[in-house]
Amino acid sequence: MNTIFESLQQFWGYTGFANMTYQHLIMIAIGIAFITVAIIKDWEPLLLVPIGFGMIIGNIPFTEGLQVGIYEQGSVMNILYQGVQKGWYPPLIFLGIGAMTDFSALISQPRLMLIGAAAQIGIFGAYIIALHMGFTPAESGAIGIIGGADGPTAIFLSSKLAPHLMGAIAVSAYSYMALVPVIQRPIMLLMTTKKERLIRMKTPRPVQQKEKIIFPIVGFILTAFIVPSGMPLLGMLFFGNLLKESGVTKRLAETARGPMIDVVTILIGVTVGCSTQADVFLSATSIKIFALGLLSFVIATICGVGFVKIMNLFCKEENKINPLIGNAGVSAVPDAARVSQNVGREFDKNNHLLMHAMAPNVAGVIGSAVAAGILLSFLG
Numbered sequence: 172m173n174t175i176f177e178s179l180q181q182f183w184g185y186t187g188f189a190n191m192t193y194q195h196l197i198m199i200a201i202g203i204a205f206i207t208v209a210i211i212k213d214w215e216p217l218l219l220v221p222i223g224f225g226m227i228i229g230n231i232p233f234t235e236g237l238q239v240g241i242y243e244q245g246s247v248m249n250i251l252y253q254g255v256q257k258g259w260y261p262p263l264i265f266l267g268i269g270a271m272t273d274f275s276a277l278i279s280q281p282r283l284m285l286i287g288a289a290a291q292i293g294i295f296g297a298y299i300i301a302l303h304m305g306f307t308p309a310e311s312g313a314i315g316i317i318g319g320a321d322g323p324t325a326i327f328l329s330s331k332l333a334p335h336l337m338g339a340i341a342v343s344a345y346s347y348m349a350l351v352p353v354i355q356r357p358i359m360l361l362m363t364t365k366k367e368r369l370i371r372m373k374t375p376r377p378v379q380q381k382e383k384i385i386f387p388i389v390g391f392i393l394t395a396f397i398v399p400s401g402m403p404l405l406g407m408l409f410f411g412n413l414l415k416e417s418g419v420t421k422r423l424a425e426t427a428r429g430p431m432i433d434v435v436t437i438l439i440g441v442t443v444g445c446s447t448q449a450d451v452f453l454s455a456t457s458i459k460i461f462a463l464g465l466l467s468f469v470i471a472t473i474c475g476v477g478f479v480k481i482m483n484l485f486c487k488e489e490n491k492i493n494p495l496i497g498n499a500g501v502s503a504v505p506d507a508a509r510v511s512q513n514v515g516r517e518f519d520k521n522n523h524l525l526m527h528a529m530a531p532n533v534a535g536v537i538g539s540a541v542a543a544g545i546l547l548s549f550l551g
Contacts, residue, residue, distance in 0.1 A: 225444020
């Protein structure tokens with residue numbers, strides 16, 4: 172009888188109920204909230220559903236030594252997490268992004284590239300503030316990249332500069348990507364007048380196929396020579412775009428922007444979610460990271476919209492730019508561009524800004540990768 176009782180007692184000790192703390196319940200609740208928001212509000216469901224479920228997986232209490240935790244060497248989750256820790260997954264995501272991105276808007280309106288560059292100021296602004304809050308230079312650089320609204324870049328840079336903060340940085344970056352419409356719209360309305368919101372921009376010129384093929388080759392050579400440390404991201408981004416535009420690698424392009432990016436997105440989402448184990452994630456440092464990430468994103472949006480207003484001071488009336496596309500300088504493609512379109516149509520239903528907003532939006536993708544390369548060069 173005692174043997175049976177001892178066996179049951181031992182079994183109970185291995186259950187999640189015996190090892191549960193209130194911190195585990197908090198993180199599981201947050202994971203459920205992510206899934207709920209993704210399904211009900213349709214906010215970045217391809218990201219939030221895997222991350223949310225990963226949070227639930229990562230916060231099921233267990234006894235150490237069972238080889239099931241994401242931080243236990245040799246466990247299945249730990250092996251899958253290597254792609255995040257070693258920075259394998261982000262370049263593959265960039266390959267898929269390149270294969271689905273049309274750079275025509277940027278090629279036809281190259282001046283709009285400056286908006287994407289201006290929005291990266293948010294990254295360096297948050298970097299300076301993080302330094303003053305007591306973070307090391309490497310940690311500050313990893314936190315600042317959240318302002319680019321680019322999850323893969325945030326993972327890539329934090330894996331190199333601050334791997335111990337990667338869970339909080341990755342969840343923060345993906346969370347703010349999902350909240351682009353909520354965060355950016357009030358800033359856009361606050362910084363623009365009704366007259367500015369009604370500005371109609373010229374229709375972009377048609378872009379020849381030859382230009383689309385040349386762009387990724389020249390674009391990669393220029394950016395890689397400027398920031399060689401950004402090659403893993405920039406190389407895969409432009410290579411993916413060349414697969415799309417060359418016309419002779421259709422199968423490879425379809426694989427890159429379809430099955431491959433879907434699989435890698437699942438792996439990133441679930442493993443990043445799992446990395447938020449309560450004993451590691453719930454801390455004052457994580458709260459600071461989320462606050463700095465939000466601040467970085469706000470600064471990036473303000474700089475993008477503000478820079479357009481400055482550009483308009485030097486533009487002729489017929490060449491003026493609608494400041495509502497300034498928010499699209501962050502690299503949340505195509506969500507930030509959709510926000511420009513939706514806010515613009517609130518004031519003029521026939522003013523279609525999407526094709527214009529895509530130019531700074533794709534420039535923001537390049538810009539965030541370049542910014543990551545700069546930070547890695549100085550801090551890595």
